[in-house]
Amino acid sequence: MKLINYLFFFIFFININNISLAKNPSDLINEIVDEAASILSSEDPVESKIIKLNAIAERNVDIDGIGMYTLGKFRKSINDDEKSKYKKLFRSYFLKSFSSRLVDYTNPRINVVSQKKVNDKYTIVNSILEATSKRPQVKIDWRIYTKNPDKPLIRDLIVEGLSLARTQKEEFNSIIQNNDGDINALFKTLEEFLIK
DSSP, X not given: OGGGGTGGGXXXXXXXXXXXXXXXXXXXXXXXXXXHHHHXXXXXXXXXHHHHHHHHHHHHBOHHHHHHHHHGGGGGTSOHHXXXXXXXXXXXXXXXXXXXXXXXXXXXXXXXXXXXXOSXXXXXXXXXXXXXXXXXXXXXXXXXXXXXXXXXXXXXXXXXXXXXXXXHHHHHHHHHHTXXXXXXXXXXXXXXXHTO
């Protein structure tokens, strides 16, 4: 799935010891990036890093919220059992996609440049992933759900103007539509990815 190529950016969704210490979303992202760099540059085995970072991602990324958004209009037409199965599959899919890109980065350098409060529920934090000899500079905007200021959750990344959640939504919707609206086609696609 093409979005997997972008999901490596979720490596920066790293917890801090006390998330309430972050005074605002920009501070939160700065602390997240610093912690990510420390973990990814450690001498821990890859498997250990994946376990730690996946657990942290589960606490800081609104995986269920992203999953239901990416299901699009079809979330209204599936029953409770199908919804439960989808949430479980999407969580596993998200975390595997996330962890498969961790080993590609050892010390990501992101500079927060600004933030904008969209409304009481969302704040956008603008940042730049610094260029290296292997990749160009990348503009990354973080969409942070701030309805509960004590527990901000990352809901989306906009990478060079491309919303990862929206891209995933289009991909999933295409799979379902190309199979006569059968949600089981999406389930099969996710299951096949998980056993690779």
